[in-house]
Amino acid sequence: xxxxxxxxxNAIVSxxxxxxxxxxxxIGISISFGMLDIVNIAHPAFIILGSYGAYFANSQLGVDPxxxxxxxxxxxxxxxxxxxxxxxxxxxxxxxxxxxxLAFFFGLLFITEVVLVLVFGVDYRLVRAxxxxxxxxxxxxxxxxxxxxxxxxxxAMIGGLYLFLSRSFIGRAIQAVAQDQGALRLMAADPVRIKxxxxxxxxxxASVGGAILIxxxxxxxxxxxxxxxxxxxxxxxxxxxxxxxxxVAAMVLGIMESLTATFYGPSWSxxxxxxxxxxxxxxxxxxxxxx
Amino acid sequence: MRGKHFLLAAVAVAALVFGAARLVNNGYVxxxxxxxxxxxxxxxxxxxxxxxxxxxxxxxxxxxALAAYTTVALEKLTPLPLPVVMLAGGLVSGLxxxxxxxxxxxxxxxxxxxxxxxxxxxxxxFMVNWSFVGGSSGxxxxxxxxTALFGIxxxxxxxxxxxxxxxxxxxxxxxxxxxxxxxxxAAIRDDxxxxxASGVPTLRLKxxxxxxSGAFMGMAGAPLPYYVxxxxxPSAFSLAYAANTIAMPLIGGTASWPxxxxxxxxxxxxxxxxxxxxSSAVNLLIVGLMLVAFVIAAPYGIIGWFGIGxxxxxxxxxxxxxxxxxxxx
Numbered sequence: 001x002x003x004x005x006x007x008x009x010n011a012i013v014s015x016x017x018x019x020x021x022x023x024x025x026x027i028g029i030s031i032s033f034g035m036l037d038i039v040n041i042a043h044p045a046f047i048i049l050g051s052y053g054a055y056f057a058n059s060q061l062g063v064d065p066x067x068x069x070x071x072x073x074x075x076x077x078x079x080x081x082x083x084x085x086x087x088x089x090x091x092x093x094x095x096x097x098x099x100x101x102l103a104f105f106f107g108l109l110f111i112t113e114v115v116l117v118l119v120f121g122v123d124y125r126l127v128r129a130x131x132x133x134x135x136x137x138x139x140x141x142x143x144x145x146x147x148x149x150x151x152x153x154x155x156a157m158i159g160g161l162y163l164f165l166s167r168s169f170i171g172r173a174i175q176a177v178a179q180d181q182g183a184l185r186l187m188a189a190d191p192v193r194i195k196x197x198x199x200x201x202x203x204x205x206a207s208v209g210g211a212i213l214i215x216x217x218x219x220x221x222x223x224x225x226x227x228x229x230x231x232x233x234x235x236x237x238x239x240x241x242x243x244x245x246x247x248v249a250a251m252v253l254g255i256m257e258s259l260t261a262t263f264y265g266p267s268w269s270x271x272x273x274x275x276x277x278x279x280x281x282x283x284x285x286x287x288x289x290x291x
Numbered sequence: 292m293r294g295k296h297f298l299l300a301a302v303a304v305a306a307l308v309f310g311a312a313r314l315v316n317n318g319y320v321x322x323x324x325x326x327x328x329x330x331x332x333x334x335x336x337x338x339x340x341x342x343x344x345x346x347x348x349x350x351x352x353x354x355x356a357l358a359a360y361t362t363v364a365l366e367k368l369t370p371l372p373l374p375v376v377m378l379a380g381g382l383v384s385g386l387x388x389x390x391x392x393x394x395x396x397x398x399x400x401x402x403x404x405x406x407x408x409x410x411x412x413x414x415x416x417f418m419v420n421w422s423f424v425g426g427s428s429g430x431x432x433x434x435x436x437x438t439a440l441f442g443i444x445x446x447x448x449x450x451x452x453x454x455x456x457x458x459x460x461x462x463x464x465x466x467x468x469x470x471x472x473x474x475x476x477a478a479i480r481d482d483x484x485x486x487x488a489s490g491v492p493t494l495r496l497k498x499x500x501x502x503x504s505g506a507f508m509g510m511a512g513a514p515l516p517y518y519v520x521x522x523x524x525p526s527a528f529s530l531a532y533a534a535n536t537i538a539m540p541l542i543g544g545t546a547s548w549p550x551x552x553x554x555x556x557x558x559x560x561x562x563x564x565x566x567x568x569x570s571s572a573v574n575l576l577i578v579g580l581m582l583v584a585f586v587i588a589a590p591y592g593i594i595g596w597f598g599i600g601x602x603x604x605x606x607x608x609x610x611x612x613x614x615x616x617x618x619x620x
Contacts, residue, residue, distance in 0.1 A: 039401040041349075041408065090587040098400050100586040102347045103541050107583035110534045114576040225530060229409040236402075267427075271416040274409040281402050282394040 006140035011262040012255055013141055019254025020151025021216055023247045025209040025227060026234040027158050031202035033232075034241030035178035036195050038087065042105040044224035044231060045112035046203055050076065050210020051125075051219040052116060058127040065127045066153050069211030073204045080203025083108070084196045109224070116221035124218035132215065150212040155247070157208050161201070162243050174198040178241060226270055233277035297465060301458045309454060313447075321450045323563040325518060328453040329511050330559040333532070334539035334551035335460045336507030340500045341537070342545030343473060345480035346400050348501075350391075350407030351508055351536040353414045354384040356527035358509035362516050363424045366432060373452060377513040384509025385502045392501035396494060408533075415528040429523030432516035449514050460507050464548040476500060508536075531575055535559070538582040544592025546599060553593050 025047050032040040050069060057068030091101040131145040165171035173194045176184045181191040213219060234253055238245035253276060257269045312320050333351060340346050358380030365376055387410075395406040419427045438448045467473045475496045478486035487493045516522045535558060543554025558578060565574035589595060 033401075039404070041405065086587065094590075099341065099345050099347055099545075100541070100590055102401070102404055103537055104583060104586050106347075106349065106534070106537060107579050107586065110530070111576065111579040111583065113530075114572055114579060117572050118576065222530070226412065228405070229412055232405045232409070267420055268416065271413050274413040274416075277409045278394060278406060278413075281398060281406055 007262060008259075009141050011258045013143060014147060015255030015258030016251050017143070017147035017151040017254070018216075018258055019247075019251030020154045021147070021212055021250075022230060022234055022254055023158055023250035024150070024154030024205070024212050026231045026238070026246055026250055027161065027243070028202035028205040028209065029231045029235040030238065030241055030243065030246045031161075031174075031205075032199055033235055034239075035174060036198055036202075037178075038084075038199060039102055040105055040199075040202070041102065041228060041232075042109040042112065043202070043206060044227040045109040046076070046079075046206035047210045047213060047227065048116065048219060048221060048224040049112055050207040051214040051223075052120060052210070053207060054211035054214050055120075055125045055127055055219070058129075059125075064129055065211045065215055066129075066149070066208070069207045072207045076207040077200045077204040080200035081196050083203065084199040087199075088192060088196070113221050113224065120221065122220055122222075124220045125214070126218040127214050129215065146215055150215050153208065153212055157205065158243055158247060161205070165243075170194065170197060174201075229270070229274040229277050233273050233280055236277065237280045294462075294466060294469075298458075298462050301462055305454050305458050309451060312450065318444075318446060321444075321446045325446070325450045325453055326563060327556065327559040328450070328457050330535060330539060330555040331457045331552060332453065332460050332511040333508055333536045334543070334555040335457075335464050335548065336504045336511070337536045338540040338545055338548075338551040339464055339467065339507070340504035342540055342550065343467065343476035343480065344497055344500050346396070346497065346501070347404040347537070348407045348504065349404055349533050349537070350411040352528045352530065352532040353407070353411030354387060354505045354508035355512035355515070355532055356411075356418070356524075357387060357414050358384045358512035359515040359522055359527050360418055360424050361509075362513045363430045363432060363522060366516070367423065373448075373514060373517070377452065377456070377510045380513030381506040381510035384512070385506030387509075388501040388503075388505025389498055391505075392498045396497045396501065411528055411533070415524050418524045418527070425523065427524060429521055430516070431521050432519075434517045434520050445517070449518055452514060453511070456507075456510055461548055461552060463503075463507075464551075468547060472496070472499075534575065534582070535562075535578060538578050538585075540592075542581055542585045542592055544594035544599065546591065547594060549599065550592050550594045557593075 025044070028043050028046075029040065032038045032043065050072070053072045053075075054065035054069045057063045057072070058065045061068075063071075087101065087104065091104065131149045134145050136143040136145065136148070165175055173184060173187075173189045174197065176187075176189075177191050177194045177198070184191050184194065210219075213223075230253065234246060234249045237252070238247075238249035253273060256276065257272050260272045261269045308324075312324055333355065337348060337351060340348055358377075361380045361383045362376050365371055365379060371379075391406060391410055392403075395403045418424060424430055434445055437443060437445060443451075467476065475486070475491050475493075478489070478491050479493050479496060483493055515527070519526070539554035539558050540551040541554070542558065543552065544550030558581070562574045562578070565571075565577065585592060591599075
């Protein structure tokens with residue numbers, strides 16, 4: 001087989017950068033599914049909503065998409081808090097979270113997608129920014145800025161979240177609620193309030209994740225579906241709730257997809273993620289690092 | 292009503308439906324009716340797994356479209372009568388259900404649901420890349436104007452087959468509800484850990500439910516190429532199938548067979564009207580909103596309003612054992 005070194009090197013570098021981006025879209029799932037046990041399958045739809053938020057700010061006001069998404073995070077935070085309130089009252093408190101809770105999020109996914117279709121149409125949308133286009137060159141390795149900037153933004157966001165979760169009182173309470181709600185109550189912290197904050201944070205990350213997504217590729221309303229398998233595969237393999245695990249798993253998947261796209265053609269890359277997920281569920285559902 | 296009487300009654304109702312449709316004698320009635328019946332089958336099949344055992348399948352489109360593609364592949368290989376093709380499609384999707392279930396049903400329910408969603412996308416990717424069945428450009432299926440035997444109009448023939456399948460799936464669903472199998476399914480849904488501890492073979496029952504549910508979805512999907520005459524991956528694997536199939540039982544009520552039937556008749560008929568009068572995007576939005584509204588406000592669905600399937604009335608029994616914690620993965 002004729003595999004040229006530069007082709008392989010480029011595939012691995014872009015896979016790593018792609019992985020950095022995947023970590024940003026997955027981190028919300030790591031919080032909601034991994035820590036709070038809320039199976040938010042609508043998360044990718046909120047990411048697409050984030051993309052359209054960035055698109056709107058970029059095309060109407062000319063703001064940088066990633067800056068715009070940071071400005072929009074409070075709105076997403078409130079949306080997340082509202083959704084958690086409904087979820088908690090309707091399903092969690094009734095002890096009926098499994099089937100109807102899943103159907104609820106599926107409904108949200110579907111509604112978000114259809115609303116985006118009705119408002120923006122089914123055409124692909126893209127954004128303009130100075131870092132879209134140029135590349136850095138290191139010998140034969142090419143590093144496109146449109147992949148590098150998102151990867152850096154993603155890792156910065158995850159690093160910030162990590163600091164928040166490990167240093168602040170609320171952050172530690174969020175980690176505690178994942179382990180033992182009863183004990184948290186004994187510490188005079190309200191588990192429902194803590195979970196609402198955590199879930200709202202997970203939705204807030206979708207704003208930034210969405211902006212990063214639309215920097216990397218053009219977006220249309222149903223694109224989120226392709227990411228459902230990816231984000232859950234990464235979240236499961238990363239060991240549900242572990243940030244470091246999520247980043248590593250995201251990069252492994254990024255490299256695998258990038259290699260597949262380079263050597264077999266991009267039409268196979270969705271199957272890589274889903275094959276990865278099925279394999280993960282069948283062989284090691286506790287993730288690469290276990291829990 | 293005894294099983295035999297119920298079967299006779301169901302066949303009689305089906306005969307009446309077909310007779311009435313013939314009486315109207317308008318091609319559109321058969322075209323629209325076929326879709327409604329297809330959703331009756333899909334919703335009831337979904338409910339065999341989702342409603343009875345509590346495992347949510349998001350992959351309806353995968354099971355459904357895989358069988359449709361089986362039809363396309365078979366048509367290229369050898370001409371077979373449509374009922375045989377439907378059985379083949381059912382077999383393929385049933386086996387798919389069995390395989391999926393074997394891989395993921397030992398885990399928590401959420402993993403199974405995510406995996407079904409993933410499966411639909413994998414299946415779609417394979418069909419896009421498999422040029423024998425048309426690949427991404429799609430495949431044409433030639434619908435004969437009339438059947439070889441009896442010379443009935445082909446659309447009426449498709450309608451009749453789907454009607455027969457709807458009767459079959461409803462009779463099977465009702466049989467399950469009233470058998471020991473149904474009790475086993477209900478035990479899994481109510482408390483899987485307690486069921487396992489009481490000697491219910493939970494994995495085997497779950498696999499059976501998944502295979503049966505998948506097989507019926509497949510049988511509903513097999514005639515699709517002849518109905519649409521042009522099949523391409525995005526339309527065959529459309530998320531609308533999955534969304535409708537989940538919404539219908541949850542809106543109608545998941546506890547018993549009338550739930551998915553009522554839900555499917557109501558939603559599918561509404562969609563047939565709304566697609567013509569408003570737009571298809573708006574009617575999908577309505578379905579999504581109804582789904583969310585019902586799961587929040589009316590957890591027992593429409594049949595729950597008539598007292599079917601509410602937990603306090605079901606067979607006059609109350610839960611004897613307090614619910615144990617859900618098993619961790």
